[in-house]
Amino acid sequence: MTTQTTAPETPSAPAAAQSGLIGLPHRLGRALATGGGALTIISTFLSWTWTADFPGDLTVYGYPGGLQVLVLIGAVFTTLFGLASYGIKGLGWLTPGSADSALKLAALGTFATAWYTVIAISVELGGVVNLEPGGYLVAVATLAALLGALALPFERPAPDLADPDDTGLERFRHNSRQNWNTFKAAFASTTPAPARQLPAYAEILVIVAAMAAGLLVFTYGIGTEYDELFIGFLLTAGFCFAALGKSGIVARVSAITARHRTVTMAGAFVAAAAFPFTQSDDQYATIGVYILIFATVALGLNIVVGLAGLLDLGYVAFLGVGAYTSALVSGSPSSPLHVNWPFWASALLGAAVAMVFGVLIGAPTLRLRGDYLAIVTLGFGEIFRITVLNMDGTSGPDVTNGSNGISSIPNLNILGFDFGKDHTFLGATIGRFANYFLLMLLITLIVVVVFRRSSDSRIGRAWIAIREDETAALAMGINGFRVKLIAFALGASLAGLAGSVQAHVTYTVTPEQYQFAHVVPPNSAFLLAAVVLGGMGTIAGPLVGAALLYLIPAKLQFLGNYQLFAFGVALVLLMRFRPEGLIPNRRRQLEFHEETEAPAVLTKAGA
Structure with a gap:
């Protein structure tokens, strides 16, 4: 009686993608990222410091101000992308591309803005003792959300078959390329799935909303009253835009504007013309x-x-x-x-x-x-x-x-x-x-x-x-x-x-x-x-x-x-x-x- 042996099966992409950049299970990481985003939202309605000497007055309970508003925006994106990654019905439009990649970037941007604010408060006011409970909570919540996001799975590139004639140097180069590709895949986006085309009037409304959002972001950025707020604005705007790009929303909106180029140009002109009327001087x-x-x-x-x-x-x-x-x-x-x-x-x-x-x-x-x-x-x-x-x-x-x-x-x-x-x-x-x-x-x-x-x-x-x-x-x-x-x-x-x-x-x-x-x-x-x-x-x-x-x-x-x-x-x-x-x-x-x-x-x- 002969024993027949078979080669072990190569794991499929979903099976191979069980963990992210850190060793946490991906289910725990997704829950941690979503929960951290929700806790970050709550923290923005708490006081972050006891004195109004730090610009923006972060001492008020129940009303975000200054840098808290930027952290709130990043936290909302983190929570929404986290919920979308569960496949919740009704949120599929938010992530036609990659929900996990968008969640990673949103969590990273929220973490960067929040910790920048916490460090700025500690440096300018003379130590972490100047933080209120909201400041400690936002630091812990954003760190948890980031760690959870980094635990999300990503598809690893399929390894090439080893060449027995390769030298040690060639194997080193091969492994280096594989490691670099693995790292890039952690933040890689997938091609957005083709979506059902909206009616013409709905696409025009999308263009109007995009122009209004652009005017709002530009007006907020140009009108930042102090230096710390502008730094936070750059961090939040940059990472949120990157997250929207990975999610596939930017590609969808770009396709809509390409189909209505004249309407897009007219909308951009009207939005820009409205800018002077938003300024008091x-x-x-x-x-x-x-x-x-x-x-x-x-x-x-x-x-x-x-x-x-x-x-x-x-x-x-x-x-x-x-x-x-x-x-x-x-x-x-x-x-x-x-x-x-x-x-x-x-x-x-x-x-x-x-x-x-x-x-x-x-x-x-x-x-x-x-x-x-x-x-x-x-x-x-x-x-x-x-x-x-x-x-x-x-x-x-x-x-x-x-x-x-x-x-x-x-x-x-x-x-x-x-x-x-x-x-x-x-x-x-x-x-x-x-x-x-x-x-x-x-x-x-x-x-x-x-x-x-x-x-x-x-x-x-x-x-x-x-x-x-x-x-x-x-x-x-x-x-x-x-x-x-x-x-x-x-x-x-x-x-x-x-x-x-x-x-x-x-x-x-x-x-x-x-x-x-x-x-x-x-x-x-x-x-x-x-x-x-x-x-x-x-x-x-x-x-x-x-x-x-x-x-x-x-x-x-x-x-x-x-x-x-x-x-x-x-x-x-x-x-x-x-x-x-x-x-x-x-x-x-x-x-x-x-x-x-x-x-x-x-x-x-x-x-």
């Missing part, structure tokens, strides 16, 4: 108008870098050309021209002169590629700054007043509407910067339309072909020089248009405003970072990237000499974990994530 509207100027110029640069693939390090010079041109003809007493053109004429002139400079600079340089083109454009930016610095009547002709610049630029007056005065509209009073915010918003809309129409056109497809492989594009009959020159000229004209408004907003234009790496954006370095970090080749990417890159340095001034260090660390981390940008197009996302399944139809360049 010009303090934050000032930041808003500068963000729009920065974002508009970044979107123009996105044509050059994102669509055509041309690395331009001197793009801020075109903004300066438009600003100086408009300042010279707008009636400034320090202008040697002594003319006062209407705004529409000065804006068109600024865009036209910037376009001419774009052609003059691009014609002899666009035959270069890569690093050589970047060096030449960087040189052009410095040449522009030095030229306007020397045109002071001493070193050169008296045109720009040298380092003093052109000052006392008058406020705009369009059809009798004085942008320098307060106006009442629908019972709300809007000030000077709110007026310019609405004007700049209109110009941003024009730039968005130009970008969208250009990217969807034949010339836009030629830009993308040049960006992907210039040699192949030339072999297919595309006139590379002409196509790149059009991109350079169009991007320069859009920057000049934004510069025309900037001159009136700032009252004064000076050479130091247009350096490569000026302390305050916009400058060439920050503009390029906004395009890359936001998402090259998209519309929303540079707008979001510019908003973050302007808002974060403005709010991190309390760090003093460590401001740029903290900012640089944040950029490095973002590029490490999301190299395709915050809002990437599908082509670029596939380049950086080979494990992502290719869609049946790739979205357009401007999606």
Whole structure:
């Protein structure tokens, strides 16, 4: 009688996925994460400290305030994702992707914000003795929720069969790759399951809700009253957005907005136009108008870098050309021209002169590629700054007043509407910067339309072909020089248009405003970072990237000499974990994530 032996069965993926990063059973971990989130919600209604010396007044029972509100938001997300991971009926819409991955990120964000607050209270007030019961409870509850979330299962990658001829070094590399893939799988999201398409009116309501939520988050972030609250806002907003992305909600909303692009654009415009009416004074509207100027110029640069693939390090010079041109003809007493053109004429002139400079600079340089083109454009930016610095009547002709610049630029007056005065509209009073915010918003809309129409056109497809492989594009009959020159000229004209408004907003234009790496954006370095970090080749990417890159340095001034260090660390981390940008197009996302399944139809360049 012979005994028949069989090879042990390979465990299936669900069977293999019995534990997470820590050794707790996954059922206990899920209960711990959900219960910790619920206890965190309760803790936000308790007092966290006994004195109101800590900003935000965390001494009140029954009413969350300051950083407690942010912890409450994170705890609500943690609890909801935890309940959804149980498969509770009615919560399936919340996690069309991966409930466990979303729960991990929500718990981590809540833990980070809560412990940051507890540590800040202890440091600023002189020890943990200044914590009230709510402070101790939130520390324990968020830690429990995080440990429970880390115990949730994830699918481990199937191991490759070992090669008997492998050397020890090869086995070490193999095991290292397996361990890294296992770690990444802990926070990996699954592809959202296809959902039943909603009626058109319901999808429009979803778009409206998304725009309202975006306006609320932006208004809250820009209006944070003290430093600790802004740090907590960054932690909560970043992790919650990542959790929503892992859950699949962001992908669902993106698919809906792609089907209603015109409605989405109109909704975004209306939501942005409502921002000045949420402000009681010009303090934050000032930041808003500068963000729009920065974002508009970044979107123009996105044509050059994102669509055509041309690395331009001197793009801020075109903004300066438009600003100086408009300042010279707008009636400034320090202008040697002594003319006062209407705004529409000065804006068109600024865009036209910037376009001419774009052609003059691009014609002899666009035959270069890569690093050589970047060096030449960087040189052009410095040449522009030095030229306007020397045109002071001493070193050169008296045109720009040298380092003093052109000052006392008058406020705009369009059809009798004085942008320098307060106006009442629908019972709300809007000030000077709110007026310019609405004007700049209109110009941003024009730039968005130009970008969208250009990217969807034949010339836009030629830009993308040049960006992907210039040699192949030339072999297919595309006139590379002409196509790149059009991109350079169009991007320069859009920057000049934004510069025309900037001159009136700032009252004064000076050479130091247009350096490569000026302390305050916009400058060439920050503009390029906004395009890359936001998402090259998209519309929303540079707008979001510019908003973050302007808002974060403005709010991190309390760090003093460590401001740029903290900012640089944040950029490095973002590029490490999301190299395709915050809002990437599908082509670029596939380049950086080979494990992502290719869609049946790739979205357009401007999606």
